[in-house]
Amino acid sequence: MFRKITIKDDERGLLFKKGSYVKRLQPGVYRHMSFSDESVVIQHVAKRFSVPNKELQLFLHDEQLTSELTIADVQDYEYVLHFEDGKFNGLLTAGLYAFWNVMKKHTFIRVDIRNPEISEEIDRSLLGKLQGYMQTIEVASYETGLLFYNNALQSELRPGRYFFWKGPTSVQVKTLDLRQLQLDMTGQEIMTEDKVTLRLNFVCQYKVVDPIKAIQIKGFEDQVYILLQLILREYVGTLKLDDLLRMKQEIAAFVLSRLNEQKEHYGVQFISAGLKDIILPGDVKDILNTVLLAEKKAQANLITRREETASTRSLLNTAKLMDENGTLYRLKELEFLEKICEKIGNISLTGGGNLLEHLNSLLTVKNVEK
Structure with missing residues (x-):
């Protein structure tokens, strides 16, 4: 078969x-x-x-x-x-x-795959079919990326999308934000030279300019915060409270200058700084309010006395002018007469004498009738 x-x-x-x-x-x-x-x-x-x-x-x-x-x-x-x-x-x-x-x-x-980066030889349209064998890393337009192979720094990556093979070489990309960042310090308690404990609210703006230096600092934001804290203590601790309140506009310039002394070490550029608030203890605030109220009252009394003096001086000058000029004296009589007529309904004049005598007699009669 x-x-x-x-x-x-x-x-x-x-x-x-x-x-x-x-x-x-x-x-x-x-x-x-x-x-x-x-x-x-x-x-x-x-x-x-x-x-x-x-x-x-x-x-x-x-x-x-x-x-x-x-x-x-x-x-x-x-x-x-x-x-x-x-x-x-x-x-x-x-x-x-x-x-x-x-x-x-x-x-x-x-x-x-010992060199993990996927070369341009590979058509990017194929990458969707290779998902299990590759990884995709994106760097946003406002970021920079630091590329590490097996924890060793290789290069800096510009914004874009990058593709790497999965294999014996470990690939990590650490991204840093290059936009302007803000550091807020709120309620920081600091003692002045005259032993007054107050609280400050302070703010500063900065941006990363050297990512490699910035990434080498552990707890980057925490260390910048401590640097700002120490500079504020240095400044405030050498001033008395009155001096601090008088010079509070200068604190921002001092702090910004001292921060930029350290910019090379941290790999950043400090752009601006400003003091938002000085918060005083309750008892100190009451004392300052009392002092302020007393100062304002003294200023008000000074202004009042100044106005009274000016008014008296004006009357004296007017009297001298009327004494030297009969016409001016006569015009003043008519001015006062006009003011009196506004308050009296009818005026009857009889007999001789000048106007002031008639007015005086009228006022005397009116007072008797009352």
């Missing part, structure tokens, strides 16, 4: 005898004795060459077979991008691979 085996045009056969590979079989019809110890494994040439439970090396001694195979030997430190007829088919990790080249052309792009 014979067994009939048909191998199609898009197939190849692998002949085994007693479990050992013998040769490749081309398309055709083959007959074997049914009780023979020979067997045939059919391979589809559109698929990858693979024999279950057999190592690929067992077949590579057959030159006729290998002439129809494309071999890809991928090292432990490599990824290989596999293309069939120019179209991406998949990514190969470490191992030995064989592909039938009878119907399709197989090409490869090898990448050394």
Whole structure:
């Protein structure tokens, strides 16, 4: 009895005898004795060459077979991008691979993942199909990135999107904000030279200009905060309360100057600084309010006396002018008469005498009638 085996045009056969590979079989019809110890494994040439439970090396001694195979030997430190007829088919990790080249052309792009950055040779449209083998890192438009391989600084990254292979080299990117930043110090208790404890609210603006120096400082913001705190204590501790209140506009310039003395060390530029509030203890505030009220009352009394003096001086000058000028005296009489007439309904004049005498007699009569 014979067994009939048909191998199609898009197939190849692998002949085994007693479990050992013998040769490749081309398309055709083959007959074997049914009780023979020979067997045939059919391979589809559109698929990858693979024999279950057999190592690929067992077949590579057959030159006729290998002439129809494309071999890809991928090292432990490599990824290989596999293309069939120019179209991406998949990514190969470490191992030995064989592909039938009878119907399709197989090409490869090898990448050394010991250098993690994905080169421009790799079409960016393929990256979506490689998500399990790569990582994406983005640096925003207002940031800078510091690239580390195995914790060793490599370079500074400008804003953009970067792609790295996952592999034996660990990749980290630390980003720093390059925008203008603000540091607020609120309720900072400081003692003046005359032992008055007060609280300050202070603010300063800065921006990172040297990311490499800034990243080397552990707890960067905390250390800048402490620097600002020490400078404020240095300034306030040398002034008495009255001097501080009088010179509070100068504190910002002093602090900004002292901060910029340290800008090279911290890798930043301090742009501006300002004192927002000085908060006094309750008892000191009451004393200052009392002093202020007394000062304002004294100023008000001074102004009042000054106005009274000016008014008296004006009357004296007017009297001198009327004494020297009869016409002016007469005009003043008429002015006063006009003011009196505004308050009196009827005036009757009889007899001689001047106007002032008549007015005097009228007023005297009016008072008697009352």
